Amino acid sequence: MKDLKQCRQEIDEIDEQMMALFERRMKVAKDVVTYKMAHHMEIFQSEREAQVIQNNVSRIQSEDLHSYAKLFLTSMMNISKSYQTTFLPHPQTLTYALPKVNNITVGFQGVPGSFSQKALDTYFDKQTQRQQYTHFKDVFEALKRDEIDYGIVPLENSSTGAINDNYDAIRDYGFYIVGEQSLSVSQHLLGIKGAKLEDIQEVYSHPQGLLQTSLFLEKHHIQPHEYENTAMAAKYVSTLQNPHIGAIASSQAAQLYDLDILQDNIQNIQNNATRFIIFGKQLEVVEDASCISIVFTLPHQVGALYQVMKIIYDYAINMLRIESRPLLETPWEYYFYVDLEGSLKDVAMIQALEDMKAHTKTMRVLGNYVKK
């Protein structure tokens, strides 16, 4: 048996060599992303990754290490991609993208009658193919598999705040926001034909639908049940044919699933609106893009957020929004999502972003798009 101290000495020597190689590899990854940004290429290149895995796993002599080698290479390439996403485009080489409209497929969560579909119908034209998914996460997965060109998900509601899972997903999947559609949302109490408000004891809806109507539900002592989606809840309630069970959903859902509107506009706040984002695999900047979204993490030190805010102030940039989310790996540390008014074609903006980046631990531009 080898001595532990001796083994660890050997590991230390190996790590030293590996770290030098890691640094070299990451520097090349930086050169790769510079090229990709200038040539409108996606960061993720699945064929290249498959090739890297195939070439290198076959170099490992011990058969029992093949699956570990594959895991090692995959993690290494994930780290390299996440590093690549942190680089800012160069205003001179960044060219405007024409919004893709022809022959595209867009994924959304829910069934016809859902608010996501309504947002999709408002943003895209009739020819756009629609693909529906059960969960928000499925829309992100579908884009990852190239099943769709874009996804559309809600990000924020004016009365209930952020839709956290989608905030985290847009960051974790490394996708870009290419557009935004705001939609005014009216929630209605739906029931089967002939049912009355007084009959309703329980309702089904998406958690957002329940939150947005919490005051009404409390007042009428109606028990809420969470469901995947408002429209799916309406469809479900329609199959139950129980006069005591209702759904909270749109008027379109009432029509589609043959339900009555027992009480309209039951949302806590009358001007209830939801912001949806359209996301894709590439940074696409259209000519009139005026909102830049960024996400960053900060070192745990006094005044770290202030330093970033000061740069925004010094460059006289209008900050449209700031949101923080916990960093799961390290408790009590946060991701900050910030929306800024401006364009990535503006040299001063890039300078400001570079300065901000210097005060962050990690920073990535999520997109530069038009708010609608």
Ligand SMILES: C=C(O[C@@H]1C=C(C(=O)O)C=C[C@H]1O)C(=O)O
């Ligand atoms: C470095 C690149 O970018 C990504 C990362 C890869 C890597 O780290 O080897 C491979 C393919 C891409 O998904 C590249 O395109 O070569």
